[in-house]
Amino acid sequence: MKNDKLTIDGKNFNSRLIMGTALYPNVNVLNKSLKISNTEIVTISMRRLNVTKKDHFFDQIDKKYTFLPNTAGCFTKKEAILTAELSRESLETNWIKLELIGEDEMLLPDPIELFSTCDELLKRKFKIFAYCSDDPILCKRLEEIGCEVVMPLIAPIGSGLGIRNEHNLEIIREMCSGLIFVDAGIGLPSDACKIMELGFDAVLLNSSVARSLDPVNMAEAMKMAVIGGRKSFLSGAIEKTKRAIKSTPFKGKISNF
Numbered sequence: 341m342k343n344d345k346l347t348i349d350g351k352n353f354n355s356r357l358i359m360g361t362a363l364y365p366n367v368n369v370l371n372k373s374l375k376i377s378n379t380e381i382v383t384i385s386m387r388r389l390n391v392t393k394k395d396h397f398f399d400q401i402d403k404k405y406t407f408l409p410n411t412a413g414c415f416t417k418k419e420a421i422l423t424a425e426l427s428r429e430s431l432e433t434n435w436i437k438l439e440l441i442g443e444d445e446m447l448l449p450d451p452i453e454l455f456s457t458c459d460e461l462l463k464r465k466f467k468i469f470a471y472c473s474d475d476p477i478l479c480k481r482l483e484e485i486g487c488e489v490v491m492p493l494i495a496p497i498g499s500g501l502g503i504r505n506e507h508n509l510e511i512i513r514e515m516c517s518g519l520i521f522v523d524a525g526i527g528l529p530s531d532a533c534k535i536m537e538l539g540f541d542a543v544l545l546n547s548s549v550a551r552s553l554d555p556v557n558m559a560e561a562m563k564m565a566v567i568g569g570r571k572s573f574l575s576g577a578i579e580k581t582k583r584a585i586k587s588t589p590f591k592g593k594i595s596n597f
Contacts, residue, residue: 353380357566360546367400373559385412386427410437417457437469447497476511483518495525498547502531513539529565536569
């Protein structure tokens with residue numbers, strides 16, 4: 341486990357928990373939650389970042405984190421590309437978490453617009469973290485065209501419903517050989533643990549911590565869940581069987597008289 345690094349774009353990270361920065365009750369709680377989670381990568385929406393404002397976001401958060409800007413709120417290819425270019429210029433990073441929403445009620449990703457936008461942003465030398473549906477074929481195609489990370493949802497954004505289709509997640513992990521994170525739908529630490537037990541490379545979450553009654557405590561719980569799930573995956577779980585397998589042999593037992 342000591343040498344089990346998460347490598348993204350040639351950079352090594354110890355933590356496999358990526359934290360969002362929205363919805364916290366205040367900046368103090370945000371900072372405490374990020375610290376106790378041991379996260380090294382945090383996401384930030386370019387839509388709510390105002391670098392010209394006094395006491396803006398980066399004046400209130402530790403600079404030690406690697407920032408992953410996202411295109412939250414974008415519905416079209418044009419919007420997403422503009423947002424990505426603005427993030428590269430203002431944050432000096434080629435990393436972009438690409439979100440393209442198809443409708444405004446369930447906030448489900450638009451697979452057609454997403455794929456087309458990925459194709460264009462890759463030509464512009466972006467490292468794309470593609471937020472998508474849990475469609476194994478789509479995930480495989482996004483990996484094949486060159487996305488740095490493919491990030492399927494497990495339930496709608498902010499729903500806290502947890503894993504809705506474990507079978508699809510297993511297929512995605514089997515079909516994709518690159519980095520696969522889960523993004524959206526985590527509700528409980530047990531959800532994060534299960535994702536890691538399935539062999540996914542990391543978990544990205546926000547609402548499950550920020551909207552909990554005690555974000556700092558929940559952030560620590562999520563950290564432990566991700567670590568536990570990863571250890572379980574690397575340890576190799578026993579094969580499931582519908583029949584009992586005795587742990588103590590019959591040899592040497594006391595015979596009936």
